[in-house]
Amino acid sequence: MTAGSTAGASLGVARGWGAWKQVIIVGLLFAGAALYLTLVGIVGTFEERDVIEDVVTVGQGVLLLTAIAAGYAGARKAPAGATNIIIAAAVTGLMAGAALSLLILVGPGVGLRDYLPNASPDLYNLISGADLLSVENTRDMWRGDAFPTTFWFPALIGMSLGTLGGLLSLLPRFVRNLIIALTMALIVMGLFASIVRSPMLQHDLTSGLARELFASNGLRGGGVITVVGLVLLAYLAWVLLKPAQRYRALPPETRQHPALVIPAGALLLLFVLLLPLGFTGFIPSVIALVALYALMGLGLNITLGLAGLLDLGFVAFFAVGAYTVALLTSVGDFGLGWPFFMAIPFAILAAMGFGLLLGLPILGIRGDYLAIATLGFGEIIAILARSDLLKPFIGGPAGITNIPKPLASIGIEVGPDSWLAGPNQIYYISLVSIAVIAFVAVRLRDSRLGRAWVAIREDEDVAEALGINLVQTKSLAYMLGAAFAGLGGAVFASLYGSIQPSSININVSILVVTIIIIGGMGRIPGVILGAIVIIGLPELFREFAEYRFLLYGVALIMVMRWRPEGLLPSQVGRQEMHHEEGLTMEGEGSGPPSAATTDATAAAGTNGGA
Amino acid sequence: MALLEARNATKRFGGLTAVNDLTFDLDEGAIVSVIGPNGAGKTTFFNCIAGFYQIDDGTISLAGTEIHELRPDKIARLGLSRTYQNIRLFGGMTAAENVLVGEHQHLSSSWFHAVLRTRGQRAEEAEALEEAHRLLDYVGLTGGRHDLLASNLPYGDQRRLEVARALATSPRLLLLDEPTAGMNPAETRGMTGLIRRLRDDLGITILLIEHEMRVVMDISERITVLDYGERIAEGTAAQIQSDKRVIEAYLGKAAAEAEAKRVGAGAAEVAAAPPGAAPEQPAAPAAPVQPATPEPPATPEPKD
Numbered sequence: 030m031t032a033g034s035t036a037g038a039s040l041g042v043a044r045g046w047g048a049w050k051q052v053i054i055v056g057l058l059f060a061g062a063a064l065y066l067t068l069v070g071i072v073g074t075f076e077e078r079d080v081i082e083d084v085v086t087v088g089q090g091v092l093l094l095t096a097i098a099a100g101y102a103g104a105r106k107a108p109a110g111a112t113n114i115i116i117a118a119a120v121t122g123l124m125a126g127a128a129l130s131l132l133i134l135v136g137p138g139v140g141l142r143d144y145l146p147n148a149s150p151d152l153y154n155l156i157s158g159a160d161l162l163s164v165e166n167t168r169d170m171w172r173g174d175a176f177p178t179t180f181w182f183p184a185l186i187g188m189s190l191g192t193l194g195g196l197l198s199l200l201p202r203f204v205r206n207l208i209i210a211l212t213m214a215l216i217v218m219g220l221f222a223s224i225v226r227s228p229m230l231q232h233d234l235t236s237g238l239a240r241e242l243f244a245s246n247g248l249r250g251g252g253v254i255t256v257v258g259l260v261l262l263a264y265l266a267w268v269l270l271k272p273a274q275r276y277r278a279l280p281p282e283t284r285q286h287p288a289l290v291i292p293a294g295a296l297l298l299l300f301v302l303l304l305p306l307g308f309t310g311f312i313p314s315v316i317a318l319v320a321l322y323a324l325m326g327l328g329l330n331i332t333l334g335l336a337g338l339l340d341l342g343f344v345a346f347f348a349v350g351a352y353t354v355a356l357l358t359s360v361g362d363f364g365l366g367w368p369f370f371m372a373i374p375f376a377i378l379a380a381m382g383f384g385l386l387l388g389l390p391i392l393g394i395r396g397d398y399l400a401i402a403t404l405g406f407g408e409i410i411a412i413l414a415r416s417d418l419l420k421p422f423i424g425g426p427a428g429i430t431n432i433p434k435p436l437a438s439i440g441i442e443v444g445p446d447s448w449l450a451g452p453n454q455i456y457y458i459s460l461v462s463i464a465v466i467a468f469v470a471v472r473l474r475d476s477r478l479g480r481a482w483v484a485i486r487e488d489e490d491v492a493e494a495l496g497i498n499l500v501q502t503k504s505l506a507y508m509l510g511a512a513f514a515g516l517g518g519a520v521f522a523s524l525y526g527s528i529q530p531s532s533i534n535i536n537v538s539i540l541v542v543t544i545i546i547i548g549g550m551g552r553i554p555g556v557i558l559g560a561i562v563i564i565g566l567p568e569l570f571r572e573f574a575e576y577r578f579l580l581y582g583v584a585l586i587m588v589m590r591w592r593p594e595g596l597l598p599s600q601v602g603r604q605e606m607h608h609e610e611g612l613t614m615e616g617e618g619s620g621p622p623s624a625a626t627t628d629a630t631a632a633a634g635t636n637g638g639a
Numbered sequence: 640m641a642l643l644e645a646r647n648a649t650k651r652f653g654g655l656t657a658v659n660d661l662t663f664d665l666d667e668g669a670i671v672s673v674i675g676p677n678g679a680g681k682t683t684f685f686n687c688i689a690g691f692y693q694i695d696d697g698t699i700s701l702a703g704t705e706i707h708e709l710r711p712d713k714i715a716r717l718g719l720s721r722t723y724q725n726i727r728l729f730g731g732m733t734a735a736e737n738v739l740v741g742e743h744q745h746l747s748s749s750w751f752h753a754v755l756r757t758r759g760q761r762a763e764e765a766e767a768l769e770e771a772h773r774l775l776d777y778v779g780l781t782g783g784r785h786d787l788l789a790s791n792l793p794y795g796d797q798r799r800l801e802v803a804r805a806l807a808t809s810p811r812l813l814l815l816d817e818p819t820a821g822m823n824p825a826e827t828r829g830m831t832g833l834i835r836r837l838r839d840d841l842g843i844t845i846l847l848i849e850h851e852m853r854v855v856m857d858i859s860e861r862i863t864v865l866d867y868g869e870r871i872a873e874g875t876a877a878q879i880q881s882d883k884r885v886i887e888a889y890l891g892k893a894a895a896e897a898e899a900k901r902v903g904a905g906a907a908e909v910a911a912a913p914p915g916a917a918p919e920q921p922a923a924p925a926a927p928v929q930p931a932t933p934e935p936p937a938t939p940e941p942k943d
Contacts, residue, residue, distance in 0.1 A: 476753030
């Protein structure tokens with residue numbers, strides 16, 4: 030939106046034409062997106078799921094947001110000038126909507142449903158905003174008075190919302206961000222409604238409030254008002270008081286002053302400790318699972334984040350840990366009935382042993398090839414677990430069941446309503462493990478061994494030429510990763526009370542790697558955030574389970590495109606990933622070394638020589 | 640006994656013999672240059688010494704120990720260290736951390752000590768860090784630059800950091816692969832001064848590959864010339880400058896003959912040229928040898 034449109038007329042026209050071409054491309058992209066979202070079933074499936082009760086469903090919301098986003102994106106490609114921007118936004122919005130109009134016109138006639146089962150009468154009714162069809166066979170739509178007279182409906186809505194999106198881009202940033210924040214908050218609260226509502230209903234004090242704010246799946250009017258009010262307040266406070274800027278402006282001594290750090294740390298600890306107690310139903314299990322994957326993420330972070338060994342056979346050691354604990358603690362056919370806490374060290378040792386055994390022959394393999402080689406281990410272990418050969422010992426495909434929860438295994442029975450019910454035990458065990466792993470990881474990172482790992486990650490040959498024993502150093506990293514994978518497996522077996530070969534699959538390895546990459550490699554808060562995003566959110570939104578991997582894929586691509594260093598990267602990671610940008614800045618002056626550099630190095634030379 | 644001895648060392652890559660039957664002695668405390676046209680096998684020879692490549696024939700020994708079948712880390716522990724033609728620093732680590740990696744073999748605390756952060760481990764780390772700062776200061780990377788990421792350092796500093804990292808292993812023999820490549824004259828002077836001090840102050844024996852003839856003539860006491868993996872000449876700067884085979888290797892046979900005619904028949908044939916002739920002749924071989932830039936893609940020399 031630069032105001033340079035008065036510049037040379039012909040140039041302006043040429044540039045203008047190029048810009049309009051871009052606008053059309055954006056429009057086509059969003060038209061494709063609208064069609065895709067519709068036909069893949071997202072819109073139809075979530076038609077029953079409200080964001081705001083009786084106002085907007087998730088399915089509608091997805092389409093509406095697509096149209097607004099189309100307008101906004103179109104506006105950003107438009108030539109300068111408010112009129113141009115509005116026109117561009119309307120055009121892109123219209124294109125996105127018109128795609129659906131076209132679908133209504135063409136879809137039934139060509140029998141689209143034969144190929145795309147989601148193209149049902151319900152869907153056509155939904156996107157045309159009318160009860161067009163009562164007939165089951167959509168082809169009948171073309172006969173007689175069944176013609177979809179309101180086919181223009183999505184195009185019109187698209188154009189209006191697109192224009193709205195364009196207007197959004199004209200608003201001052203302050204207002205635009207507020208609108209975006211409000212929309213996001215409403216969506217998130219609408220989706221979380223049932224999760225927040227169920228524990229509130231448990232208590233007399235809050236149950237009335239819960240009914241005011243939330244419907245069974247979505248926000249009620251009261252909820253909308255509350256959310257809008259809270260967001261407004263928070264946003265105003267954020268903008269006017271600038272807490273983040275003020276905090277950053279503080280000198281480091283103040284920021285790290287014990288009077289500030291200790292209460293903040295204590296609050297955080299209290300929150301983490303009490304977290305699962307506020308929930309009922311399946312939420313505590315989700316929290317436990319997140320903690321478990323955070324544990325495994327931190328374990329693999331040593332192998333992958335520090336030493337740079339891409340280990341896709343993580344699940345193999347997970348399996349060894351799980352089966353060891355199962356064999357030692359199960360009170361069923363195969364187990365010895367040991368206490369859980371006694372079995373843990375053996376699970377870890379067994380996993381480490383396997384790590385050494387499998388690691389030694391393959392750690393000479395480099396980079397991508399190592400990933401492929403380790404990939405095989407996961408499969409080998411899974412096949413072994415399923416095999417007839419080992420069936421008498423570990424149960425074959427049926428696996429091992431009757432693994433008691435940790436406390437039950439030492440004879441303490443707790444009721445399902447106790448604060449130490451099954452998943453919570455797992456959660457606290459995972460928390461302790463996370464603390465231990467994080468401690469070990471930090472201590473090692475700053476040591477001789479940690480430096481050797483990073484050196485190997487960066488350049489194996491050079492590291493070796495500096496006297497680092499590659500095999501020894503790498504196998505230590507591999508064994509530590511294996512140990513924590515084993516611990517993860519042990520906790521997993523106890524969480525679910527059983528272990529089957531079907532749990533031993535490559536997805537476990539991939540998930541753990543994804544957690545590290547999304548969160549930010551080599552950094553502990555990043556891994557924990559990664560576990561929440563990758564494990565927690567999909568589990569919370571189980572109703573979206575079918576689209577879980579679609580959303581994963583999109584999220585992965587987006588993170589890799591815009592934040593290749595992860596959500597919470599380390600300082601070094603950020604600098605490395607944006608290295609090229611830094612270089613181009615330097616590069617301009619570096620053909621013949623600039624005078625400044627020359628002087629500096631010359632001075633350094635004479636200093637050193639003196 | 641020489642510090643480094645290569646006896647009939649041969650390295651083949653398929654049909655290409657990169658180092659051919661090379662016999663080479665390097666006395667303790669010397670500064671020796673290896674020169675030769677692109678693709679002559681200089682870097683391959685370095686890689687063979689450092690253990691990156693296994694030689695196919697012959698032996699290489701360092702201070703009497705045969706090293707040609709040892710892993711690079713073992714060779715490093717015997718007192719050999721090196722730098723690289725294309726700088727190979729650990730870009731994601733700070734300058735000081737790069738040097739600390741070089742100190743790896745002198746530190747002894749295990750992962751167990753590191754997790755418990757024992758008193759011994761803390762003392763060792765503090766000492767190692769102090770040593771790293773000392774080495775960085777020594778090579779001329781002073782003050783605030785110690786905690787910069789290696790990849791963010793200017794080019795000349797990166798070369799210095801590579802030397803500091805190599806020094807951290809406390810080598811007896813240091814291999815420098817084109818230490819002044821891409822440097823401007825001021826930086827080059829700083830580097831040659833540093834190399835000389837390494838030998839004079841620390842007693843480190845130095846073997847360097849260099850294209851910059853001014854540097855070669857300036858600091859090396861002896862020069863070995865390689866061509867097609869074979870040693871074609873060895874001697875002092877003056878001897879090399881007048882060697883007929885060397886001129887041939889650099890200029891081609893025809894040009895060398897023309898050159899010989901111009902200077903006067905016979906003068907170029909004698910290995911030890913009359914002292915008076917030497918100052919005029921350097922211009923001939925020195926000028927075309929200039930390219931200090933990365934070697935052209937056509938070079939048959941395998942990169943590491």
